[in-house]
Amino acid sequence: MCLMGMSPTHRTTIVIIGAGYAGTMAANRIASHPMVTTLTRVRLISASAHLVERIRLHEALRTEEDPVRSLPELLNPTIDLVIGRATSIDRKRGVVHLSDGDPIPFDQVVLATGSTSRAPAGALPISGIADLQPLRDELVGSSHTRIRVVGGGLTGIETAAELAEQRFDVEIVDSGTVGSHLGARARKQASRQLRRLGCTVTDNHMCQPEPGMLTIWTAGFAPVTVPCDPPVSTSSDGRIVVNRFLRSPTDPRITAIGDCAAPPAPHLRPSCASALSLGAVAADILISDVLKTPPPSNTGVGYVMRCVSLGRNCGLVEHVSPDDVPNGPVLTGRTARRVKDWVMDRTTQWLIEEAQRSGSYRIVRGPAQ
DSSP states (O other): OOOTTOOOSOOEEEEEEOOSHHHHHHHHHHHTOTTTTTTEEEEEEESSSEEEOGGGGGGGTTSSSOOEEEHHHHSOTTSEEEESOEEEEETTTTEEEESSSOOEEOSEEEEOOOEEEOOOTTOEEOSSGGGHHHHHHHHTTOSOOEEEEEOOSHHHHHHHHHHHHTTOEEEEEOSSOTTTTSOHHHHHHHHHHHHHTTOEEEOSOOOOOOTTSEEEEOSOEEEOOOOEESOOOBOTTSOEEOOTTSBOSSOTTEEEOGGGEEOSOTTOOSSHHHHHHHHHHHHHHHHHHHHTOOOOSOOOBOOSEEEEEOSSSOEEEEEEOTTSOEEEEEEEHHHHHHHHHHHHHHHHHHHHHHHHSTTOSOOOBOSOO
16 A cells, blocks of 8 residues: 555545435544555545535525535535436445446445435425425415424424524424424423414324325435445335444444444434434544554544424523433523534534544544444
């Protein structure tokens, strides 16, 4: 292997599919590493030239500005950004096929393709940038539209609070308990604030879209993956099974991170926090491969807190253990909202800093896998 400025005989081509939080973090962390820059070629496949800030989607319902950032502004300049859709991974030939364009060869491929909503007919999802305009169209022109938000997770709570604060007639419904992922105290605070905003909170109720009511579906997401030929192992819900090194046991050239992956870590939840740390861990593992050094001993990722917006002037911050169990005080009100804003602002800043210096983002460590 050639290091310290010597020309390598082979550059490892790492193809990353998906330019969300996880994929962008992984690409930047690899490309900006000073010892692997000349040893690798990082190619990032994205359906668009923008990163969608999914954590801001609920706030964009009543604005015309989409929550996106230009990828060239976020990426290390050595990354080869490919605008297109990956349609399949040919494991025998070692190439990724695109809907339009020549196949892209790889030595290692990282799937960071995320997830999408499972909204039934008659309901509108809020999981991606394409979902915003249909929702905006429904909301324009009337402040008396009856709205039912189905799904009492954090996305549902934030969406319901955002619309209730704007004087819409909102009900949030869950087949179990609204805010069930929160601790008892945080759940009580969230429910109290939703009701204060005029939102009806309904637990233990199954429902389907009804005529004359706008139904926003946040109850469950489905993984988005790229078919492999031959296939690799997947979980019952379609996620790619990976080991503690985030690699497919079927083919170690294939890494999967974020919502599209099923790692041996039951505490992980779909979130920006998970995506950033998993992207960084995957990058560190691939970097160790290139440098022929031992992989990280602890590849587990974890959490510090849950941040929830409850309208533009109120929020909730719940401290949790690394394995996501509530274990501390709950911060509420305007101070919690400021913490939430800080986290959302820092998210893209962390990506920018990682593009400049590999390892600048500090991984939140969790239980060892």
